[in-house]
Amino acid sequence: MHNKSIAELSQGLASGEFSSAELTRVYLDRIEKHNAGLNALVSVTADEATAAAQLADQTRQAGNAGLLTGVPLIHKDIFCTEGVKTSCGSKMLDNFIAPYDATVVAKCKAAGMPMLGKANMDEFAMGSSNETSFYGPVKNPWDIETVPGGSSGGSAAVVAARLAPIATGTDTGGSIRQPAALCGITGLKPTYGRVSRYGMIAFASSLDQAGPMTRSAEDAAWLLNIMAGFDERDSTSVERDVPDYTAALNNDLQGLKIGLPKEYFGEGLDADVGRVVDAAIKQYQQMGAELVDISLPNSNLSVPTYYVVAPAECSSNLSRFDGVRFGYRCEDPQDLEDLYKRSRGEGFGAEVKRRIMIGTYALSAGYYDAYYLKAQQLRQLISDDFKQAFKKVDVIMGPTAPDVAFKLGAKASDPVSMYLSDIYTIATNLAGLPGMSIPAGFVAGSKGDMPVGLQIIGQYFDESRLLNVAHQFQLATDWHQRTPAGFE
Amino acid sequence: MAWEVVIGLEIHAQLATKSKIFSGASTAYGAEPNTQACAVDLGLPGVLPVLNKEAVRMAAKFGLAIGANVSRRSVFARKNYFYPDLPKGYQISQMELPIVETGQLEIELEDGSSKIVGITRAHLEEDAGKSMHGDFHGMTGIDLNRAGTPLLEIVSEPDMRSAKEAVAYMKKIHSLVQYLEICDGNMQEGSFRCDANVSVRPAGQKEYGTRAELKNINSFRFVEKAIDIEVERQIDLIEAGGKVVQETRLYDSDKNETRSMRSKEEANDYRYFPDPDLLPVVIEESFLDEVKSTLPELPDEKRQRFVQAFSLSSYDAAVLTASRELADYFERVTQVAGGEAKLAANWVAGDLMGALNKVGQEIAESPVSAEMLGGMIKRIQDNTISGKIAKEVFEAMWQGEGDADTVIEARGLKQITDSSAIEPVIDDIIANNPGQVEQYRGGKDKLFGFFVGQVMKATQGKANPQQVNELLKQKLSG
Numbered sequence: 001m002h003n004k005s006i007a008e009l010s011q012g013l014a015s016g017e018f019s020s021a022e023l024t025r026v027y028l029d030r031i032e033k034h035n036a037g038l039n040a041l042v043s044v045t046a047d048e049a050t051a052a053a054q055l056a057d058q059t060r061q062a063g064n065a066g067l068l069t070g071v072p073l074i075h076k077d078i079f080c081t082e083g084v085k086t087s088c089g090s091k092m093l094d095n096f097i098a099p100y101d102a103t104v105v106a107k108c109k110a111a112g113m114p115m116l117g118k119a120n121m122d123e124f125a126m127g128s129s130n131e132t133s134f135y136g137p138v139k140n141p142w143d144i145e146t147v148p149g150g151s152s153g154g155s156a157a158v159v160a161a162r163l164a165p166i167a168t169g170t171d172t173g174g175s176i177r178q179p180a181a182l183c184g185i186t187g188l189k190p191t192y193g194r195v196s197r198y199g200m201i202a203f204a205s206s207l208d209q210a211g212p213m214t215r216s217a218e219d220a221a222w223l224l225n226i227m228a229g230f231d232e233r234d235s236t237s238v239e240r241d242v243p244d245y246t247a248a249l250n251n252d253l254q255g256l257k258i259g260l261p262k263e264y265f266g267e268g269l270d271a272d273v274g275r276v277v278d279a280a281i282k283q284y285q286q287m288g289a290e291l292v293d294i295s296l297p298n299s300n301l302s303v304p305t306y307y308v309v310a311p312a313e314c315s316s317n318l319s320r321f322d323g324v325r326f327g328y329r330c331e332d333p334q335d336l337e338d339l340y341k342r343s344r345g346e347g348f349g350a351e352v353k354r355r356i357m358i359g360t361y362a363l364s365a366g367y368y369d370a371y372y373l374k375a376q377q378l379r380q381l382i383s384d385d386f387k388q389a390f391k392k393v394d395v396i397m398g399p400t401a402p403d404v405a406f407k408l409g410a411k412a413s414d415p416v417s418m419y420l421s422d423i424y425t426i427a428t429n430l431a432g433l434p435g436m437s438i439p440a441g442f443v444a445g446s447k448g449d450m451p452v453g454l455q456i457i458g459q460y461f462d463e464s465r466l467l468n469v470a471h472q473f474q475l476a477t478d479w480h481q482r483t484p485a486g487f488e
Numbered sequence: 489m490a491w492e493v494v495i496g497l498e499i500h501a502q503l504a505t506k507s508k509i510f511s512g513a514s515t516a517y518g519a520e521p522n523t524q525a526c527a528v529d530l531g532l533p534g535v536l537p538v539l540n541k542e543a544v545r546m547a548a549k550f551g552l553a554i555g556a557n558v559s560r561r562s563v564f565a566r567k568n569y570f571y572p573d574l575p576k577g578y579q580i581s582q583m584e585l586p587i588v589e590t591g592q593l594e595i596e597l598e599d600g601s602s603k604i605v606g607i608t609r610a611h612l613e614e615d616a617g618k619s620m621h622g623d624f625h626g627m628t629g630i631d632l633n634r635a636g637t638p639l640l641e642i643v644s645e646p647d648m649r650s651a652k653e654a655v656a657y658m659k660k661i662h663s664l665v666q667y668l669e670i671c672d673g674n675m676q677e678g679s680f681r682c683d684a685n686v687s688v689r690p691a692g693q694k695e696y697g698t699r700a701e702l703k704n705i706n707s708f709r710f711v712e713k714a715i716d717i718e719v720e721r722q723i724d725l726i727e728a729g730g731k732v733v734q735e736t737r738l739y740d741s742d743k744n745e746t747r748s749m750r751s752k753e754e755a756n757d758y759r760y761f762p763d764p765d766l767l768p769v770v771i772e773e774s775f776l777d778e779v780k781s782t783l784p785e786l787p788d789e790k791r792q793r794f795v796q797a798f799s800l801s802s803y804d805a806a807v808l809t810a811s812r813e814l815a816d817y818f819e820r821v822t823q824v825a826g827g828e829a830k831l832a833a834n835w836v837a838g839d840l841m842g843a844l845n846k847v848g849q850e851i852a853e854s855p856v857s858a859e860m861l862g863g864m865i866k867r868i869q870d871n872t873i874s875g876k877i878a879k880e881v882f883e884a885m886w887q888g889e890g891d892a893d894t895v896i897e898a899r900g901l902k903q904i905t906d907s908s909a910i911e912p913v914i915d916d917i918i919a920n921n922p923g924q925v926e927q928y929r930g931g932k933d934k935l936f937g938f939f940v941g942q943v944m945k946a947t948q949g950k951a952n953p954q955q956v957n958e959l960l961k962q963k964l965s966g
Contacts, residue, residue, distance in 0.1 A: 080533065080534045088533070096533065098533070199534040199535070205764035235538050236767065312761060319577020325530060363568070363760075365759075
């Protein structure tokens with residue numbers, strides 16, 4: 001049952017082949033069996049999931065079921081969930097129980113989807129390996145000695161290991177796509193503003209975007225149908241109709257123009273990964289697509305620009321964690337300053353503190369123009385690169401990450417090398433464009449094959465096309481069907 | 489040495505919106521602590537601000553009223569600092585691109601002259617909560633009801649040259665925001681408060697002196713006193729060979745002194761940057777036109793109209809237009825009194841205001857309504873009562889004895905205008921005071937008043953004074 005697609009699950013529930021209670025039980029059993037080894041979940045909400053599944057079955061009996069009623073999922077622990085701990089992977093929020101649901105959570109709830117638990121993640125979504133989590137790193141189901149990527153590493157791992165049919169993630173600089181690539185699943189970061197950020201704990205507000213993490217593009221389309229849409233509680237969400245994302249899945253790709261930015265295939269890209277990506281692109285050529293060489297000349301500025309903008313915003317966003325109203329508070333504060341300093345000093349991990357310090361510095365009087373303002377100008381240049389490219393092509397393709405999953409601890413003490421894991425994904429966030437990662441093939445690793453992701457970048461609000469392009473590839477290949485050993 | 493004082497004011501006017509600037513929570517004053525603070529006001533993880541359009545409308549209204557440029561595009565920025573009553577660790581304000589820029593206001597000074605004060609900018613921002621230091625066993629209580637209340641911060645040019653000018657400017661803004669119905673002006677509740685930037689320089693010097701910022705002054709009287717005492721401090725300091733340092737100072741009204749809160753070196757680096765949670769505020773021409781159409785008659789326009797239409801003195805007109813309620817009250821009185829503007833002005837600005845001031849009440853709370861006062865003036869006009877009797881009628885109305893006609897009837901105050909009733913009284917008085925009559929006829933004109941007094945006394949003040957005068961003159965000369 002745990003290998004069925006969302007369409008098949010929906011069909012099975014509708015036909016009465018199985019109930020949501022049964023389906024949910026299957027996944028809860030798998031979580032019980034496998035989560036300890038993967039550390040993919042911060043919270044398992046078995047009781048709530050069981051109750052929600054029963055409610056979903058009643059809804060169905062009453063004839064009020066929607067397409068996804070009864071299909072369970074896992075939310076990244078960055079989304080506020082009423083009555084259930086929302087830790088954001090941090091000691092700071094280890095005691096935080098939100099009094100409200102994030103819009104994404106509320107929408108999934110309204111669709112009748114039981115929540116199985118909440119996925120582990122890098123602390124405050126800051127990281128590319130899931131090693132910054134207060135709850136310890138998530139293990140990659142393909143090789144538990146390697147990282148699952150980050151920051152949505154828990155979400156990627158649960159989908160790869162079939163502990164949930166689908167999961168939600170968030171992507172600020174690659175946090176959906178990079179772990180999707182490293183765990184061999186499908187991940188979509190929608191256009192900035194497509195999905196409400198309300199109730200999603202902010203890392204970098206102008207970059208954060210939630211999206212589906214699934215086994216296939218078709219599943220992603222189903223989940224995006226639920227997640228997307230304008231929200232009056234998020235001023236940056238866009239008032240624009242939500243199409244049925246499944247509608248265009250089967251369009252053929254004859255004449256599709258695929259841009260290949262030379263900057264994404266140069267130095268820094270692992271040769272084996274490069275070969276897998278090349279082969280995937282050849283596949284598209286066979287399917288009738290046309291390959292176009294393009295350039296995104298300011299690509300090399302993405303990482304430095306991002307590491308000014310994102311820390312600047314986070315330094316301000318994370319000020320509310322001060323030990324006064326919620327979250328971690330130090331023992332016996334001597335005075336107000338001591339309360340602030342020790343609550344934040346003890347509550348935040350090293351990577352979060354590093355970024356708060358970088359951001360505070362970048363916004364300081366005398367440095368603002370040289371860093372923050374300059375970064376905003378570069379951001380414009382990076383966006384313009386894409387604008388130019390999309391005059392010539394329909395989608396842009398390249399590797400999602402420069403390498404397959406690396407060993408736990410391999411980059412933990414080298415932040416710059418860690419930051420370069422997102423070198424191909426960051427520009428998309430800076431420009432606000434939608435981007436996707438799909439399984440493109442495998443590279444032989446020490447413990448067996450390791451998955452490689454193909455990144456597909458589209459025009460603003462062109463998610464339907466991305467999903468179509470990804471789905472057609474998945475009809476022709478079976479990389480996305482492969483299951484890590486031990487999780488079949 | 490002669491010193492020149494330079495003052496600029498930053499006024500915080502709390503906008504009279506029903507809900508907060510970035511959340512749906514109520515802005516009503518006086519609720520139990522923390523009962524009017526929702527998830528957004530508390531700065532809970534994950535929440536986002538959504539701009540209250542009404543606050544934008546009010547700011548635009550103010551901009552139009554001071555002839556300023558209402559920015560077609562303004563941007564909210566975050567002002568970052570830690571304080572327990574600032575839930576998010578930053579205040580959402582406007583920095584580089586405020587909603588209102590470059591306006592001006594004319595103020596009237598005591599010597600009758602007037603002066604233009606430049607208004608640099610006015611920007612929207614959210615208020616913080618309140619820290620309460622009493623009664624918590626050595627701890628501090630935080631009330632976040634006020635957090636997120638919309639404020640319009642109105643920043644003047646350093647155009648004022650005395651505490652009195654500063655007060656005149658502050659009063660004018662106070663009156664204007666109430667005219668526009670964008671602020672209730674309640675200073676006790678903190679809806680209208682001000683910071684004053686004060687410096688001194690030798691008369692004739694072009695460069696400004698180093699300024700001190702006096703924080704959070706919430707009454708006109710304290711603004712004047714605080715500035716005066718700060719000016720004195722600065723001059724004394726300089727004359728003693730010292731230097732003014734740029735700093736924030738607090739005015740202590742009990743001790744009538746200012747003292748240092750923090751110096752420039754200790755000042756926060758607020759790390760302003762555009763708030764990524766909010767889109768730039770874009771104002772369309774049509775929106776501005778709509779706001780323009782809702783602008784009421786402004787105080788200056790009203791004052792001029794009062795001078796022209798009612799032939800009032802500029803002074804009376806200024807007094808009567810000091811607040812919109814007072815001006816409306818006066819106009820209603822005049823209307824009821826059949827257009828007797830001068831008399832209405834005297835009664836409103838004189839007896840009524842005097843009585844209100846004595847008990848510390850506002851015009852809206854007056855026990856004598858505009859209809860009642862107008863009705864009384866009508867009775868003066870049609871000679872039912874004299875101006876003198878009117879004072880008694882007014883007093884009775886104030887005490888709640890009903891409208892003028894009721895009081896006149898109940899107290900029998902109707903004026904005697906029938907000469908055949910007055911004449912016998914006069915005859916009696918002439919007959920009973922032969923000595924005075926002789927002296928008067930002998931040229932002692934002053935005694936005329938004595939006869940008037942006797943007649944009024946005999947008629948309990950009800951005889952029509954004009955008729956008494958005429959009849960007395962006639963009879964005494966005979």
